[in-house]
Amino acid sequence: MHRYRSHNCGQIRETDAGSKVRLSGWCHRIRDHGGVLFIDLRDHYGLTQCVIDPDSPAFATAEKLRSEWVVCIDGDVRMRPAGTENADMPTGQVEIYVGAIEVLGASAELPLPVFGDVDYPEETRLKYRFLDLRRERLHNNIMLRGQVIDGMRARMKGQGFFEFQTPILTASSPEGARDFLVPSRLHPGKFYALPQAPQQYKQLIMMAGFDRYFQIAPCFRDEDPRADRLPGEFYQLDLEMSFIEQEDVFAAVEPVIGGIFTEFGKGKPVTPAPWPRIPYAVSMQKYGTDKPDLRNPLVMQDVSEHFRGSNFKVFARMLEDPKNRVWAIPAPTGGQRTFCDRMNSWAQGEGQPGLGYVMWREDGGAGPIANNIGPERTEAIREQIGMNAGDAAFFVAGDPEKFVKFAGAARTKVGTDLKLVDEDRYELAWIVDFPMYEWNEDEKKVEFSHNPFSMPQGGQEALETQDPLTIKAFQYDIACNGFEIASGGIRNHRPESMVKAFEIAGYNEQTVIDRFGGMYRAFQYGAPPHGGMAAGVDRIIMLLCGAQNLREVSIFPMNQQAVDLLMGSPSEATNQQLRDLHIRLNLPEK
Secondary structure (H helix, E strand, O other), rough: OOOOOOOOOOOOOOHHHEEEEEEEEEEEEEEEEEEEEEEEEEEEOOOOOOEEOOOOOHHHHHHOOOOEEEEEEEEEEEEEOOOOOEEEEEOOOOOEEEEEEEEEEEEOOOOOOOOOOOOOOHHHHOHHHHHHHEEEEOOOOOOOOHHHHOOOHHHHHHHHOOEEOOOEEOOOOOOOOOOOEEEOOOOOOOOEEOOOHHHHHHHHHOOOOOOOOEEEEEEEOOOOOOOOOOOEEEEEEEEEOOOOHHHHHHHHHHHHHHHHHHHHHHOOEEOOOOOOOEEEHHHHHHHOOOOOOOOOOOOEEEOOHHHHOOOHHHHHHHHOOOOOOOEEEEOOOOOOHHHHHHHHHHHOOOOOOOOOEEEEEEEEOOOOOHHHHHHHHHHHHHHHOOOOOEHHHHHEOOOOHHHHHHHHHHHHHHHHHHOOOOOOOOOEEEEOEEEEEEEEEEOEEEEEEEOEOOOEOOOHHHHOOOOOHEEEOEEEEEEEEEEEEEEEEEEEOOHHHHHHHHHHHOOOHHHHHHHHHHHHHHHOOOOOOOEEEEEEEHHHHHHHHHHOOOHHHOOOOOOOOEOOOOOEOOOOOOOOHHHHHHOOOOOOOO
């Protein structure tokens, strides 16, 4: 028999009854039932119930055991007594009558429990992550992560994509966040950068003629922590294709991402292909965000005309400025004064002066706005947005560019509080036609709004003749249940067009050559039309697990302060290390 086990702890079945087995694992739970000890023995594969009575030669050892001690057990498989079976466990029909126990590793007092799913302070969980990972829910999340990545690889290879590994030590590149810099010992005063994404390399792979590339790529960004991104590093399904248009990317990606949600989504409905294509401007107006949660049925509408020249002077005066609008957020079943007052208080907590509303009764509209604009305008609003008696609508007014984020949050709040969101499904959509540029009010200049390497719609002519702020790009995102889970674009593969695009954003040709020399040179030697995208592995797995935090799906994450509490990083460098790198510290005063 093997030194440590003949079977694993999830393997024993009724057909093994009467046989002798050896199991090794952790003491998950120990129970004393009138002098008879029950040990639930756990390993990676499952649990097996082990029984030790006072007649067993192992009883004296068993009495010393505590939770999370590692033991090796020899015993006989027997059927559980009638009425004690556990149908929820694969091994629940049998138990091991223990004849011998060997302690392989004793455990100190636990800083957090492994048995059960007790909520525990994150600082403790991350410091003792190896214990946290023993807990069933987190252990299953990490195993699901591996299965999802396997599923992505299989689907990509099934479509003729080939996996490449791009460099980790590379050159600094403006991807929208700070780089992590790595000092070079061999080249004093110079630095490598960890890649924010394999963007340039994957385009160069297309220049090299490989046609279809993918990888599960690590990405590194030195940015402030965000709820929807792990600090420091994250992983993405990165892909690129040659001789394609936007629809070709969509056709390749939908069966991969849709297939993953179908396979691992526990039977929840998934948006069938082809997914909806929603222009960016439409998404912002209808949902107040470029990553809409389409499980929420609420659609905002522009109702400005019903307030123009009305007796509701606050809105009427705003509408004298042609850029200002009034949007309505429908609230089916929300026509109770208590709900409307609660929404108004919420808006004030968000830094707004309030949130105007109309409630509809059988005899018409009610509330201060309805009283001011009169029954005809109130009825016209009701008909436009499709409300009925017992429903309500909330209104936001002003410059949409300034209130759109709040309007989107209000839509989410209404849909959630009125329980209108179907949480048991995955709603996927493409967000398309992103603006190529945006105006930076702080620096008073035009800058790229999304990805600087994307092809402008209209090509070189658009760059030369259009107002930059009106140019749309062949850029697209995938939105799922209120999260952006993927982003990509068709690339600007003509060198003269690339230079012009960067000039508009304030970079001259020499800067382009200095910053993107490899790609600029490659474009001079026959560049194929190409495009691709990258999907966030961590976010997809978070959605599949139903987790609220990306640290629940990453095996060894940092905390929100970008500190690895388990390994103690970042840490101070020794004087010798600094000398080797020709670095002198200039630390801020404490």
